[in-house]
Amino acid sequence: MGFRIEAGLADEILRELKKSYQIYAPKRFPGQGRFAETDLIRYDEVSALSEIVFDEKSDYPAKEVITPIQQAIFYFTEEEYRASRGKSKPILLFARPCDINAQRVQAKIYAGNGGYEDLYYTRMRERVKFVLMECPGGDDTCFCASMGTNRTDDYGMAVRPDGAGGLLAEVRDEELLPYFSQAPAADFTPAFVTENETAVTPPEIPDKETLLKLKAHPVWQEFNGRCISCGACTLACSTCTCFTTRDVVYGDNPEVGERRRVSASCQVEGFSDMAGGHSFRPTAGDRMRYKILHKFHDYKARFGDMHMCVGCGRCTSRCPAYISVTATVAKVNAAVAEIRGALGQ
């Protein structure tokens, strides 16, 4: 069902929805950007339509709602422990197609990998209904069309701002429909981006020999001098799932406390350190290679269906060293072509 919802009515509907749902959307935090007097756009609970940022891509992804940067996973007292309970109120999560498609990737890693389902992911994901934010076209860091993540039908409802403070909405979820009884019907189905300003061709790596030669290729060395290993790209990434655990004791008694799950980054030095001091990826170039190949080769080699990267471009936007993921993939493609040429492929 399609509806036209005036600004006032939209806020009324939001108020009603908030009685039964937590509503998360990209929100502007004035002055909280990396540089003075710049804003930060990230996900948070919203109460009014005007709080939701439609026209700009958020700096941080929608995944923060489902896999928060930090969460308690269990509490312990001496030899007893119990898992954190989590909340039960369902969530309406406003997201663009890239962010929604990213959940296919996160679900694969948390709940479709090695025959084990991650309780903390699954129980949160089950609470979420997506509200598709029709993408107005993204920016020049976006390349969803190249990654096949420009479209989605995983949404309970879809919205487009009408330019007058209200919305056009398509409501597909039966449980959401009653909230729209006051809104006049209108023809609306969301449009999807069909091409981006920037296009990416993921590298074709046909065999292990090429892969090993690519691993040793000098293309990665550039990043030893450019990447500062801060991890901003992975925090901004719609799909990255890596976390570490932290035990926090509450006071001076080490037997009472909680275990937390905290986001980790493969780009931060020390991520691959092992007991005994061995490190698999000691240089920034090694770590960049690991990330790029995971997003544009390894994940698909393991799971088959799609690449891990959804082309949201946030890693490029957030990189303080101006490293572009699309330019990097282009350089990798050139390296692969060189290797395949030398191998006579």
Next chain:
Amino acid sequence: MNHDINIKKLRLNCFRQSKEDGKFMLQMRVPGGFVEAKYLSMIRHISETWGDGNFHFGTRQTFDICGIPYENIPAVNAYLKDYIEEVDEQLCQVNMDQVAGVPAEWDRRGGYPTIGARNISACIGDYHCICGNINTFALARRLEKLIFPSHYHIKINISGCPNDCNKAHLCDFGIIGCAKIDYHPERCIGCGLCAKMCEHGATRVLSLNEKNGKIDKDPCCCVGCGECVKACPAGAWTRNPKQFYKVILGGRTGRQTPRTGKMFLNWATEDVIAGVLGNWQKFSAWVMDYKPEYLHGGHLIDRAGYKKFKEIILEGVELNPECLVAEDIFWHETEYRSNFNVKPLSAHHTAGPQPEGTHAH
């Protein structure tokens, strides 16, 4: 050449005597060192029409046009009308028809009325710089009208962040933009990059707490630079939207007792800065017994003593709750001549109202 020129009067008019006979250098105010590029054509016109065809960026960010023969000065001053009206009157909302708060009609074709209050210099601040915490130009423009026109001397340098590229430590009244930083521990991944950056480039107030994977901070010594905000990959440190300033007082260069300034105010708001500078004319007038002479601002503080300065300069200023004020300041001067200050009592300078018939040195 046979000249009869009142060079002191010309100096007040912002024309500086040259080693070249009969020539002068114009110093044009550029508040914050920032104006539209269109004014470069005016600089060029003045220089090529009346000067020697060159210009110099003055050390206080003035446009300095040298080689102007004395007889050209009236034409230059007439030409300056538009520039002074646009930059000082309109952009900075300066009341040109007063000097240090006393009504005095400005001769619009007579050039600059005073040289005492020097051009307010500024780094580029957060207009451009990734380190800047404040808009230095906006602040310079707000303060210009408080100090100019005035025969009382003051040098104000504004730096957008505690890196102090614009040397707030080396002027009478140095202003440094500082940020109070909010921590959002729920966004912190415990990577420790902020602590590394703080140690590398600031005051080493952050440390990674290995017990909880979060950051401990020693708030007393945070210099308010914002390096942690810049470093954090997760947005766990953000600048508090309220903007703050340090004031570094009494720095100077010079032939006698150069010294770096010391902190007078910390975590003051812009309104407090404006309030304090609003008292500058009153303080200067009091020290010099209401008889302005050509004397650098820092020396006025010396003559009055810091505590008297503090008393007058804070009069009627409502300090924001975060603001800290130096109880005392102990400058460390370079005395080119040892025991410079030890001399016969009769040679001492005075400050404040003097008996009729006497005059401060």
